C-alpha cells in the first residue's frame with residue numbers, strides 16, 4: 001500500500017473525509033455500533049464519475065476498498081481499517097416510470113426512499129422490512145421481504161444495473177449485456193463492482209394493504225408454531241409472514257401494559273385485495289388466544305417503517321443465521337426452548353417464510369442459493385452502548401445456532417455475521433452456484449479488488 005501524499009482525487013467532485021475532519025466519526029459509523037473501523041479516507045461520491053475516480057485512485061495507491069450503500073450490513077463490511085470507503089450515501093435518487101412499471105434507483109438509496117416514490121404511483125417491488133436498510137447491499141445479496149412470495153426476491157425483479165468494475169470501467173449489465181455479470185450480481189453481493197444504479201420491475205400494490213402483527217404469550221410459542229406451520233403450508237402467495245420471538249417492542253401501536261413482555265409475534269402483510277386478505281388471515285387470527293391482534297388496513301409505506309425504531313443505528317448487534325426446512329415438531333421444540341433465553345430485552349429472533357415465487361424460480365437461475373428452503377432465521381443479539389448484555393447474548397446466539405445444527409439448509413448471505421467460518425459463503429450458494437460465481441469473479445475482478453465483503457475469491 002502506498003500512502004497518498006495528497007487528499008485530492010483527480011476528477012472527484014464529491015466530499016473526501018479524513019481523520020482530520022470533524023464529522024469523520026459519524027462518517028465512518030455504520031448501523032452496527034459494535035463495528036469500529038478507521039479508514040484512511042471516505043470518498044463520498046456525488047455520482048458515477050466520482051465512483052470511477054475513487055476506484056482508480058484506490059488501485060493506484062493499493063488501498064483496500066470498502067463499498068458503502070446503506071451501511072446496514074451486520075458484519076460492517078461497508079467500512080474498513082486503513083483503506084478507502086467508496087461511500088454512495090449521497091446518491092439516493094429514485095425515478096419512477098409508472099406506465100412502464102419500472103424504477104431507477106441510485107446505489108446509495110434506502111428502501112424508504114424507494115417505497116416513498118413508488119407508492120406515490122401505487123407501485124412497489126420486493127424490498128426489506130426495515131425502511132433504513134440500503135437498497136444496494138440488500139439487492140446484491142438477494143432481497144427477502146413481505147412481497148417475495150408473490151413477486152419473487154428483489155433480484156427476481158432486477159432488470160439491469162450500472163456497474164463500475166475493478167478496472168474503473170462503466171458497464172451496464174442485464175440479460176442482454178454482460179449476462180454473466182448480471183447473473184452474479186443477483187445474489188453474489190458486492191464482489192463484482194460498485195453498482196451505481198439499479199433498474200427494478202414494479203407491481204401494483206395498495207397503497208393500503210391488510211397488514212400488522214398478531215402477538216401471543218411466549219409460553220404459547222410451541223403451539224402457535226405448530227399452527228403456523230400448517231397455516232403457511234396452505235397460505236396464498238399474497239400472504240407474507242415473519243415470525244418474531246422477543247419482547248413486545250415499546251412502539252406506539254402496542255399498548256403500554258404489553259411493552260417488554262416476551263411474545264411470539266407473527267407479522268403479516270397481504271398484497272391482494274383487503275377482503276381476500278381478511279379471509280386468508282382469519283384462521284391465524286383465531287388460533288389460540290392472541291394477546292393482541294393489530295392486523296388491519298394500513299398504508300404500505302407506514303407499515304414498512306413500523307419496525308424501524310426496534311433496530312436503531314448505533315446499537316450493538318451480533319447475528320447468526322441459517323435457512324430452515326418446514327417446521328417439524330423437533331425443530332419447533334428447539335425454537336421454543338432457546339428463543340426466549342436471551343438476557344437483553346432488545347435481542348430477538350426473526351424468521352421469514354420463504355417459498356411461493358421464491359422457490360418457483362429454478363435453482364441457479366440467479367446467484368441466490370437455497371431457493372427451496374422454507375424459512376430464513378436470524379438469531380439477533382442486541383444491546384445498547386453501555387449495556388452489559390453483549391457477552392451473554394452473543395453466547396446465547398451461538399448456543400441457539402449450534403442447537404439448530406441438524407436442521408440447517410444453507411444460509412442467506414446478507415444475514416452472515418463478521419466472524420463466520422469461511423465455508424459459510426459457499427454454504428450460502430451451494431457448490432455449483434459458488435463455482436460459477438468464482439468464474440465470474442475471475443473474469444471481472446481477478447485481483448480481488450472488491451474483497452471487503454462476504455468474499456468470493458477468484459481462481
Ligand SMILES: Cc1cc2nc3c(=O)[nH]c(=O)nc-3n(C[C@H](O)[C@H](O)[C@H](O)COP(=O)(O)OP(=O)(O)OC[C@H]3O[C@@H](n4cnc5c(N)ncnc54)[C@H](O)[C@@H]3O)c2cc1C
Pocket residue numbers: 031066067068069070071072073074076077078088107108127128129130133134135136137138139140141142143144145189190191193194195196311414415452453454
Ligand atoms: C435492521 C435490518 C433489517 C434487515 N432486513 C432485511 C430484509 O428485510 N430483507 C433482506 O433481504 N435483508 C435484510 N437485512 C440484511 C440486509 O440485506 C444487509 O444488511 C445488506 O447488506 C444491507 O445493505 P446496505 O446497502 O445497507 O449495506 P452496506 O453495509 O452498505 O453494504 C453491505 C455490502 O454490500 C455491498 N454493497 C453495498 N453497496 C454497494 C454498491 N452500491 N455496489 C456494490 N456493492 C455494494 C458491499 O460489499 C458492502 O460491504 C436487514 C439488515 C438489517 C440490519
